[in-house]
Amino acid sequence: MIKKWYFYTGLGLIIAFLSSGFKPFNLETTPWFLIDEQDGSHYLFPSEKQNDYTNLNIPFTGNFFIGFKEAIGYRESESKYKKINSLGYLGKYQFGIETLKAVGVHNSSAFLNSPEMQEKAFVALLAQNKWELKKEIEKYSGTLLNGIYVTESGILAAAHLGGPGSVKKYFKNKGKRYFRDAYGTSIQSYMKAFGGYDTSFIVADSNATIKSI
Numbered sequence: 001m002i003k004k005w006y007f008y009t010g011l012g013l014i015i016a017f018l019s020s021g022f023k024p025f026n027l028e029t030t031p032w033f034l035i036d037e038q039d040g041s042h043y044l045f046p047s048e049k050q051n052d053y054t055n056l057n058i059p060f061t062g063n064f065f066i067g068f069k070e071a072i073g074y075r076e077s078e079s080k081y082k083k084i085n086s087l088g089y090l091g092k093y094q095f096g097i098e099t100l101k102a103v104g105v106h107n108s109s110a111f112l113n114s115p116e117m118q119e120k121a122f123v124a125l126l127a128q129n130k131w132e133l134k135k136e137i138e139k140y141s142g143t144l145l146n147g148i149y150v151t152e153s154g155i156l157a158a159a160h161l162g163g164p165g166s167v168k169k170y171f172k173n174k175g176k177r178y179f180r181d182a183y184g185t186s187i188q189s190y191m192k193a194f195g196g197y198d199t200s201f202i203v204a205d206s207n208a209t210i211k212s213i
Contacts, residue, residue: 068197104209120210127208132164146175154195158187
């Protein structure tokens with residue numbers, strides 16, 4: 001009995017000693033999504049404020065193009081390359097079949113299984129839309145419309161959602177009438193949410209395809 005008592009007492013002291021070397025983590029939750037806006041979702045990341053990244057293992061992208069494309073990719077599909085939505089739109093950036101053809105993609109299966117092809121298709125579409133909307137970009141960038149500060153990246157994001165024709169109609173009607181997709185998301189909300197990013201390196205090209213990117 002005495003030997004057992006010594007054994008269990010010693011074991012307890014060892015456990016107590018080891019446990020004293022560890023401190024409990026002070027965990028804080030981060031509100032990744034705030035669904036407070038009336039038109040579209042407002043999210044914290046990617047953020048243009050570097051201080052938001054102090055205690056996170058997430059790269060600060062600022063207003064760089066990588067922040068732009070990743071923000072749109074997450075909004076469209078939660079950045080899932082193999083995502084197919086209920087309307088048949090495909091991939092990370094939710095392309096329709098006809099839009100894919102316009103950027104030189106004719107095999108939807110290969111497209112879904114190729115992140116590289118999807119990234120090139122996204123840039124090719126931006127180049128086409130930048131060409132189609134060059135007059136609107138030149139005229140309205142840096143102006144206020146319906147309380148929204150208009151920027152090139154916001155215009156291109158709106159075109160990604162609703163097409164360049166819808167963006168032209170939006171400006172023609174001074175922002176009083178605007179397109180919404182089948183899920184109720186408006187091009188105005190995209191213009192606001194994705195404004196202020198640097199898309200200056202995108203070269204306007206009406207014939208851009210995945211092969212030319």
